[in-house]
Amino acid sequence: MYFSAVLASADTFFFLAPSGEQNVNDAGLWKRFSSYYNGGDDWEFYVFPEGSDNRIELDKGNHRAGAIDADQSQGITADSDVIINRYKLGEVQSDGSVAFGGSTIEPKSLVFTDSFTARNMYVRINDRVNVNFADAEEININLASINLSQIAHTYLAKTTAGRVNINVSGSFTFTCPRNQSGCNLDVGAYDGFIDSVSADSFNMRENVLDLTVNMYVYKADFASTRITNTLEGGKTSLVLNVGKLDPLESAIYSLGTARKNAGDAITVDFGMVDPGSLSAGEYKIVSIDEWSEGFAKSGLSDFDLRADIFDANGIEHSFAWDGQNLTLTVVPEPAAFAAAFGALALVLAARRRMKQF
Numbered sequence: 001m002y003f004s005a006v007l008a009s010a011d012t013f014f015f016l017a018p019s020g021e022q023n024v025n026d027a028g029l030w031k032r033f034s035s036y037y038n039g040g041d042d043w044e045f046y047v048f049p050e051g052s053d054n055r056i057e058l059d060k061g062n063h064r065a066g067a068i069d070a071d072q073s074q075g076i077t078a079d080s081d082v083i084i085n086r087y088k089l090g091e092v093q094s095d096g097s098v099a100f101g102g103s104t105i106e107p108k109s110l111v112f113t114d115s116f117t118a119r120n121m122y123v124r125i126n127d128r129v130n131v132n133f134a135d136a137e138e139i140n141i142n143l144a145s146i147n148l149s150q151i152a153h154t155y156l157a158k159t160t161a162g163r164v165n166i167n168v169s170g171s172f173t174f175t176c177p178r179n180q181s182g183c184n185l186d187v188g189a190y191d192g193f194i195d196s197v198s199a200d201s202f203n204m205r206e207n208v209l210d211l212t213v214n215m216y217v218y219k220a221d222f223a224s225t226r227i228t229n230t231l232e233g234g235k236t237s238l239v240l241n242v243g244k245l246d247p248l249e250s251a252i253y254s255l256g257t258a259r260k261n262a263g264d265a266i267t268v269d270f271g272m273v274d275p276g277s278l279s280a281g282e283y284k285i286v287s288i289d290e291w292s293e294g295f296a297k298s299g300l301s302d303f304d305l306r307a308d309i310f311d312a313n314g315i316e317h318s319f320a321w322d323g324q325n326l327t328l329t330v331v332p333e334p335a336a337f338a339a340a341f342g343a344l345a346l347v348l349a350a351r352r353r354m355k356q357f
Contacts, residue, residue, distance in 0.1 A: 012036045013076050013118075014047060014066055015084040021109035024116060027075055030082070034069035042124045042149070044104055045087040052090070052098050059090070059098045078117050078142070084110065085124045117142040120170075128153040138163040145170040152176050152183045158192035165196045172199035172222075174213070178231070181210040188216025190272055193243040195219065202255075207231040215253070216241045216272075225255040227264075228294070236260075239267040240286065245278060251287035251325065260294040260302075268326070269306040275313040280332035287325050297323040 015022075017029040035053040040063045048056055048067035056065050064085070076082060086106040090098040108125055113134045121143050123129065129151055133139050139162065146168055148154050154174065158164045166172075166187075176183035185204070188194040193216045202222040204213060207230050215238070229236040238260070240253050260266070268285060286303075288295060295302050300321050307328075310317045316331040 011074075011077075011079055011119075012066065012081045012083065014045075014068075014087070015082070015107065016047065016068075016087075017105075017107040019106050019108070021111060022107045024084075024110050024112050025114045030076060032069045032072055032074060033066035036066040038064055040064045042085055043126075044100075045083070045085040045124070046090060046100055047087050048090045048098055049092055052092060055096070055098045059100075063100075076118055078119060080118050081120045081122070082118045083122050083124075085122070086126055112139055112141065115140040115142070119144045121146045122149065123147070123151070124149045125151055127151070129155070131156045133158045133160070133162075133164045135160045136162045138165070140164075141166045143168050143170075145173070147171075147173045147175070148185070149173075149175050150177055152180050154184070155186045155189070156194065157186070157189045158194055160192075163195045166194060166198070167196075168199035170199070171201045171203060172197075173201075173203045175205040176208055176211055178205070178207060179209050183208065183211045184214065185211070186214045186216070188214075188241075190216060190241065192216070193218050193241075193272075196221070198222070200224070201226070204236055206236075207234065208236065209234050211235070212237045212239065214239045214241065216243065217253070218243055219252060221250075221254045222256045224257040225259070225288075227258070227260045227266075229261055229264075236264070237267065239269060241269045241272060242285065243272050245273055245283045245328070247279075247281050247283060249284075251284040253286045255286065255288050255292075258288040258292040258295070262294045264294065265302055265304045267304040267306065271306060271309055273309060275309060275315060278315060278330050280330050283328040283330070285326045285328055290324065292324075295323065296321070 012033045013030045014033060015029055016031045035056055037056055042064045044063060046060050046063040046065040048065060050068045050070045053067040056067060086104050088100040088102055088104055090100050093099050106125060109130045111132045111134050114136060174185045187197060196219040197217050198221040201224045203226045204211060206228050227236050227238050242252060300319055305319055318329045320327045
């Protein structure tokens with residue numbers, strides 16, 4: 001999300017919600033700014049009252065800040081930038097200045113009850129944020145970019161049986177605190193896979209001490225993926241969970257131009273696959289393009305494959321990596337082979353009888 005670090009009017013909306021669980025689709029919780037300053041620290045965003053635009057530069061200190069517009073008739077559109085940030089509300093003093101002595105307000109639990117469209121979304125919540133998708137037949141999140149900033153623990157969970165699709169035409173960026181261990185970004189959950197996630201770029205902070213990205217997605221499509229870690233002793237782990245297997249032409253996880261540290265392994269977990277739904281054939285699991293970095297040309301050293309569920313159910317299988325595609329091959333059971341050959345024998349016999357006549 002890119003704003004110039006100057007005071008200016010913009011089509012920018014701020015989520016002025018109380019602490020606790022809040023509905024992101026509640027239009028009454030969004031306030032349009034008449035002026036917005038993006039040049040300061042977002043640890044606490046300073047929200048100025050209506051008509052106090054002229055006090056922003058004087059009273060904001062080293063904080064990002066914006067003034068509430070007196071006209072709130074315009075709603076959020078595909079051209080709007082939206083901000084969800086821990087904040088303080090300013091109060092006008094007797095001398096005309098604006099003071100921020102109140103408590104910090106922080107909506108840590110966000111719920112989408114319907115589809116949501118905006119341009120750029122910026123989220124800055126301390127330590128942890130839960131993003132849930134409530135009961136709806138289908139929820140589509142359509143954004144030009146999303147930046148989840150300085151959040152140690154982020155969970156995007158689908159809690160119902162409806163479809164959830166996250167569509168980002170630009171960058172999907174996650175920047176957790178640099179020196180904190182145990183940071184995580186969970187997209188989906190073991191009991192609630194996100195149906196699809198797409199982005200032009202999927203970028204994790206590079207200089208981080210400890211980050212695990214857990215993907216529970218039926219279909220992910222990124223033009224580029226960055227999971228490199230440049231911090232000495234730092235670790236970034238990517239876990240790709242497979243919820244169902246379909247013989248698709250494209251991979252479940254299409255990572256595009258993917259960059260990772262050479263020697264790091266991507267975990268692929270099949271523990272949530274229904275063995276009874278499998279049929280013999282090839283399944284494309286992960287794909288990257290020819291410009292990717294940190295991957296071997298062959299072998300399986302780039303992956304930690306957790307496929308015990310196949311062995312436990314007697315499913316004969318194999319994996320292959322050709323430098324760009326990770327493929328699972330499921331071999332038919334002996335009974336299936338016998339049935340197939342039996343059917344073929346019947347067809348050949350029928351053809352021979354027809355030739356005799």
